[in-house]
Amino acid sequence: MANDSRTPPPSRWAELSTEARHPASEDLDQRSTAEVVELLLSEDQRGLEAARVQAAALARGAEWLAATLEGGGSVVFFGAGASGRLGVLEAAECPPTFGTEPERIRALIAGGPEAVFAAREGAEDDAGAGREAASSLEAGDLAVGISASSVTPFVAGALACARQRGARTILLSCAAPGPGASPADLGITLATGPEILTGSTRLKAGSATKAALNALTSAAMVRLGKVYRGWMVDLRPGSAKLEDRALRILVAAGGVSRGEAEELFRLADRELKTALVMARLHLDPEAARERLRAARGHLRTALGEAGD
Numbered sequence: 001m002a003n004d005s006r007t008p009p010p011s012r013w014a015e016l017s018t019e020a021r022h023p024a025s026e027d028l029d030q031r032s033t034a035e036v037v038e039l040l041l042s043e044d045q046r047g048l049e050a051a052r053v054q055a056a057a058l059a060r061g062a063e064w065l066a067a068t069l070e071g072g073g074s075v076v077f078f079g080a081g082a083s084g085r086l087g088v089l090e091a092a093e094c095p096p097t098f099g100t101e102p103e104r105i106r107a108l109i110a111g112g113p114e115a116v117f118a119a120r121e122g123a124e125d126d127a128g129a130g131r132e133a134a135s136s137l138e139a140g141d142l143a144v145g146i147s148a149s150s151v152t153p154f155v156a157g158a159l160a161c162a163r164q165r166g167a168r169t170i171l172l173s174c175a176a177p178g179p180g181a182s183p184a185d186l187g188i189t190l191a192t193g194p195e196i197l198t199g200s201t202r203l204k205a206g207s208a209t210k211a212a213l214n215a216l217t218s219a220a221m222v223r224l225g226k227v228y229r230g231w232m233v234d235l236r237p238g239s240a241k242l243e244d245r246a247l248r249i250l251v252a253a254g255g256v257s258r259g260e261a262e263e264l265f266r267l268a269d270r271e272l273k274t275a276l277v278m279a280r281l282h283l284d285p286e287a288a289r290e291r292l293r294a295a296r297g298h299l300r301t302a303l304g305e306a307g308d
Contacts, residue, residue: 016149016175018201022194039196040203047192047204050174051211057188058212061144061170062219064186068142068168069104069224077107078133078158079146080124082202083209084109087146088116090213096242098217098226099234105217108133110154123154130157139166144216145184146209148174148201159184172212174205188212225298228253233273233299246272254279273299 024039031039051058068075077087087107094100109115110130111123123129130153134143143162145155150173159169163185171177171184174192190208197203221227226234231253237243249272250261256279268275268285277288280303288302295301 016151017191017193018148018175018195018205019199020194021198022196025194025196025198028196043196043204044207047190047208048211050190050192051208051215054188054190054212055215057186058215059219061172061186061188062216063223064142064168064170065144065216065220066223068140069100069220071140073140073142073167074103074137075105075142075144076134076137077144077146077213078109078130078155079107080110080115080152080154081119081121082206083146083148083152083155084111085116086206086210086213087144089210090217094217094221096236096238097232098221098224099236100221108158110152125153127153127157127160130154130159131161134158134161134165134167137162137165137167141167143167143169145169145171146173146213147171148205148209150175150177150183150189156183172209172216174201174208225296225301228273228276228299233276234297235272237270237272243270246270250275250279273297273302277302 028036065075077091079087084107088109091105091107094105095102110126111120114120115123137143141162143159145159147155150171159171162169169184170186170188172188174190176189177183177187190205190212192205192208195201195203195205226232231249233249235242235246237246247258247261247265250256250265251258254261254264254276256264264275264278265272268278268288273292274285274288276299277283277291278285281288281291283291291302292299
């Protein structure tokens with residue numbers, strides 16, 4: 001008869017900080033609802049502080065992201081489960097906010113698009129699918145792997161394939177990768193530690209990851225000239241709210257009335273940057289566009305404020 005008393009082999013997940021027990025959660029099921037909420041929010045704040053510690057690494061990643069887009073390459077987020085959904089969200093928000101082309105910043109989640117809406121947990125274990133997902137990348141592109149655990153096979157496969165194909169790679173995780181070769185050219189580890197609900201990395205790890213992704217994309221867009229002062233000047237006015245926002249920016253930054261802003265926006269074919277140059281420098285649309293082309297899309301430079 002087989003000996004069933006043998007010690008089971010160690011789990012590769014057992015030593016991950018994101019899988020550890022949190023000392024404050026021992027009596028979680030006995031606490032009041034208000035106490036549970038307070039505890040969860042306090043831990044979220046700790047997660048954001050963990051992201052802040054990685055500000056220098058995030059700045060480097062943002063510079064890589066900006067350089068990739070400026071050089072004509074693509075940025076692709078790879079992830080599974082909650083991490084994958086955060087990548088999908090980040091990629092989806094860039095076109096309306098910053099006017100990027102959807103194919104230039106995109107996300108691929110383990111299990112395919114259906115996994116955005118319904119969990120397909122087993123898909124994260126398919127390293128081959130990750131390699132296949134990254135097989136179209138090439139030199140000049142950037143692969144950003146998002147994995148709270150740092151060891152998700154789908155993400156590891158994607159990053160390995162991307163590196164083989166000459167693309168730059170970043171791993172954004174909440175637990176340090178194990179010993180051995182680095183899985184990416186740049187590792188950004190948000191040391192969020194154990195979750196109040198053990199192993200549920202959609203909690204503070206998810207909050208920290210979302211903050212880090214916000215920093216990566218937004219800082220990159222500032223470098224690319226898609227922000228003027230504190231305004232998003234490359235937004236796409238695809239809704240009534242965004243059109244009103246564009247007009248309010250035009251009034252404030254262009255120094256014109258609402259009626260003048262509406263007319264300038266119409267003449268500029270709803271291009272906010274063009275309308276702003278028209279307003280500030282009293283140019284026609286084509287002359288304004290030429291100023292922007294010469295300034296490589298940087299509004300401050302087109303307006304002659306480079307040294308401001």
